[in-house]
Amino acid sequence: MASPVAHSIIGLAFGAAALIPRSEGARAFLRNARRAWKTLLACAFIACAPDIDYIPGLFHGNFNLFHQQQSHSLAWVALLALAAWLAARARDPAAGPRAMAFLLALALSHLVIDLLTNDLSVPRGIMIAWPFSDRYLFLPFHVFPNMAKQDWSEMLSRRNFAVAVFEAAATLPFLAAAIAWNIRPGAGRAPPGRA
Numbered sequence: 001m002a003s004p005v006a007h008s009i010i011g012l013a014f015g016a017a018a019l020i021p022r023s024e025g026a027r028a029f030l031r032n033a034r035r036a037w038k039t040l041l042a043c044a045f046i047a048c049a050p051d052i053d054y055i056p057g058l059f060h061g062n063f064n065l066f067h068q069q070q071s072h073s074l075a076w077v078a079l080l081a082l083a084a085w086l087a088a089r090a091r092d093p094a095a096g097p098r099a100m101a102f103l104l105a106l107a108l109s110h111l112v113i114d115l116l117t118n119d120l121s122v123p124r125g126i127m128i129a130w131p132f133s134d135r136y137l138f139l140p141f142h143v144f145p146n147m148a149k150q151d152w153s154e155m156l157s158r159r160n161f162a163v164a165v166f167e168a169a170a171t172l173p174f175l176a177a178a179i180a181w182n183i184r185p186g187a188g189r190a191p192p193g194r195a
């Protein structure tokens with residue numbers, strides 16, 4: 001499945017497009033992005049969060065042992081978005097349905113990217129319909145090549161570095177488009193979540 005490179009860049013694109021106040025120019029965007037760095041970091045974290053299932057594998061010498069299972073399901077992603085929404089509401093009670101929809105789309109981006117990534121380790125794909133089904137969904141076409149991630153030696157291999165560079169090249173245009181979307185003439189837009 002894809003690495004944190006692809007997931008976090010897409011997470012940042014979500015944040016740049018929707019959570020940073022509209023900027024009049026590149027300099028204003030950088031200023032606004034700097035002010036919102038915690039929010040952007042949270043977006044990158046949420047976009048990567050389903051890969052938390054690598055952690056138990058660390059203690060078994062096989063990173064893939066529990067990977068692409070429950071935390072890669074629609075149900076888990078919905079719970080993740082709900083938890084993030086409750087945290088956002090604790091900070092800003094005006095966070096409403098639009099904020100929830102944004103967080104859901106952000107978390108879902110992880111599953112979409114993983115489904116568009118090749119997978120050579122069996123069982124291939126993700127357990128998308130858990131807890132209703134333990135079957136894995138694996139698409140017949142892919143955009144991203146697989147990463148070898150069974151242990152540290154595979155993780156830090158030259159091939160994985162090349163895959164990470166490819167992921168960055170494939171996803172950075174989305175971040176650039178999100179920034180271009182943000183930088184438009186027009187006075188400060190209220191961030192979503194205030195609906």
Ligand SMILES: [Zn+2]
Pocket residue numbers: 001002050051072110114
């Ligand atoms: Zn994943």
